[in-house]
Amino acid sequence: xxxxxxxxxxxxxxxxxxxxxxxxxxxxxxxxxxxxxxxxxxxxxxxxxxxxxxxxxxxxxxxxxxxxxxxxxxxxxxxxxxxxxxxxxxxxxxxxxxxxxxxxxxxx
Numbered sequence: 308x309x310x311x312x313x314x315x316x317x318x319x320x321x322x323x324x325x326x327x328x329x330x331x332x333x334x335x336x337x338x339x340x341x342x343x344x345x346x347x348x349x350x351x352x353x354x355x356x357x358x359x360x361x362x363x364x365x366x367x368x369x370x371x372x373x374x375x376x377x378x379x380x381x382x383x384x385x386x387x388x389x390x391x392x393x394x395x396x397x398x399x400x401x402x403x404x405x406x407x408x409x410x411x412x413x414x415x
Contacts, residue, residue, distance in 0.1 A: 329402035329410040338394045341385045350390075351383040358390060369411075 332340050357370065370387075372380045388397050400410045 329400055329406035331401075331410060332399045333397065334395050337388065337397060337399055340399070341389045341394075345382065345385055345389060348382055348386075350386045351379045353383055354386050354390070357383065357387050361387065361391060 360370065370384070372384055374380055384399070388394070388399065391397065400407060402410050
């Protein structure tokens with residue numbers, strides 16, 4: 308496993324079984340992914356509320372977004388990352404239910 312805090316920022320893919328697997332993006336790869344996926348998509352209406360959460364110094368900075376399929380959750384999070392413009396401090400984790408715990412444990 309790779310500790311992104313101590314190594315170059317890059318894509319990380321776990322080699323665990325399928326249920327625990329995850330994929331992480333940070334830095335240049337995350338910026339490229341945001342640019343590729345977003346293109347000229349309109350920001351979601353909740354973007355301002357998430358930015359308020361992120362800019363509040365008393366909040367922890369882990370945001371987990373869940374909801375119905377195909378409602379714009381990924382686009383919303385990518386717009387948030389793009390608006391924060393600090394790709395080296397953000398990690399985007401693609402994971403299953405069990406994989407998210409493994410990914411967070413490794414990263415933190």
